[in-house]
Amino acid sequence: MSKSSSVKSSARSSQAFAAAAAAYETLGVDVEAALATLAATPISLHCWQGDDVGGFEKADATLTGGIQATGNYPGKARTIDQLRQDLDLVYKLLPGRHRLNLHAIYADFAGKPVDRDAIEPKHFASWVDWAQARKLHGLDFNPSNFSHPLSAEGTLSHPDKKIREFWIAHCAASRRIGAHFGKKMGTRTVTNVWIPDGSKDTPFDRAAPRARLAASLEKVFAEKLNAKHHLDAVESKLFGIGAESYTVGSHEFYLGYALKRGDVAYCLDAGHFHPTESLADKISSVLQFAPALLLHVSRGVRWDSDHVVTCDDPTRAIFEELVRGDFLGRTAIGLDYFDASINRIAAWVIGTRAAQKALLAALLEPAALLRSAEEYGDHALRLALFEESRALPLGPVWDEFCRRHNTPAGLGYMAEIKTYETQVLSKR
Ligand code: RNT
Ligand code: ZN
Secondary structure (H helix, E strand, O other), X not given: OOOOOOOOOOOOOHHHHHHHHHHHHHOOOOHHHHHHHHXXXXXXXXXXXXXXXXXXXXXXXXXXXXXXXXOOOOOOOOOHHHHHHHHHHHHHOOOOOOEEEEEHHHOOOOOOOOOHHHOOHHHHHHHHHHHHHOOOOEEEEEOOOOOOHHHOOOOOOOOOHHHHXXXXXXXXXXXXXXXXXXXXXXXXXXXXEOOOOEEOOOOOOOHHHHHHHHHHHHHHOOOOOOOOOEEEEEEOOXXXXXXXXXXXXXXXXXXXXXXXXXXXXXXXXXXXXXXXXXXXXXXHHHHHHOOOEEEEEOEEEOEXXXXXXXXXXXXXXXXXXXXXXXXXXXXXXXXXXXXXXXXHHHHHHHHHHHHHHXXXXXXXXXXXXXXXXXXXXXXXXXXXXXXXXXXXXXXXXXXXXXXXXXXXXXXXXXXXXXHHHHHOHHHO
16 A cells, blocks of 8 residues: 555654753743643544545545545545544544544434434434543534535525525534533534535625525524533635635625624634635634634645645644634634545644644743733844744654653654554555
8 A cells, every 4th residue: 555664763852851841941931831731732633534524424425515635545434433443543643632523424323314404413322432432522513514415506505495494404403413412521512514605606696695694594503502512613715616706604704693693603714715814813803702713723735625734834823823812712623634645544643743733832932032022122032032932842842742641752653553554444
């Protein structure tokens, strides 16, 4: 299967950690406090990285809705059991306790399928059992308003009332499942509504579909659910494949909607803006007014391509904003990407660890010095501190975190993934 190159252990030592911690402390950074915050921050792993957003409603489902997983690397999960087996390895290779984000198309119907408007908590009971047995931090949920015969021409904004009602029922049912997850797991579930509705070519009437979407959402959110267990979120988007000219649920639409309601979180996906826009810059604006934020950490390359998250500058900037603004408590961090061109488990693990590393880097900024340089108007010192920060030894601190959480430091996780590929994935 893969052209296998061997993996040498690259883990940096405990002595390297001691030296790194000293370097950070010289700049007034509390390394232990940073590690404690990192350990207390769960990431919600998107189940759909394991099977290219296929789900288990039927074998070889076609992905629609203007999103695409490109590549055909062997070994994709084709059953719930395979997906869970893969996830077991993924969680084992991640330091800290994390969450699982499920889509409605991942229901476990046990031979008795129902259509999406009729899904119930019982169809996800085996996922709850599984998550509890593994002591996951919690579960999150999403209605799946795509890859369905009734989603081809729109969902919640569709001109046909019957089709709208179907998707309203699906989203309402999904919220009840989310609330059930939250109650069972003891941590608040975020249920996120994203719909692909839009149009390939320039529409004449941009207003009517948005009015219909707003009215549909009022029905979706009509049932009051216990806020202790459940948080609703709405996700905006700029465009999709085949919906290049108009997206009903745009940024302005959902930001306005979330703010008007006041009890719905706003979801920012890093791939859903013009490529030169900074998602990071939006966070402190949205959280001035919105109660909570859901992040879909992703990496768009030229378009909403959903490449594996890396610890690149835009990702680091997102986490810097969460830390600098003290927004971690009001933000749910989820991942959203799907790469089918490399080992899917490696994609999951590399991307999640990259997000955690970006958070660690943000927690290790010499914040007090930066803040005081800015307060004094010493912008040269501020710039110098930013530059100094870039050369600080993040690697040894990250490795120490992995060691403390009994997960492979350095490249050690790749060796385990390669073994699993030989023993399990290559036989699928
Ligand atoms: C699509 C949205 C949405 C999906 C997942 C599968 O552009 O980002 O979040 O990727 O729900
Ligand atoms: Zn998303």
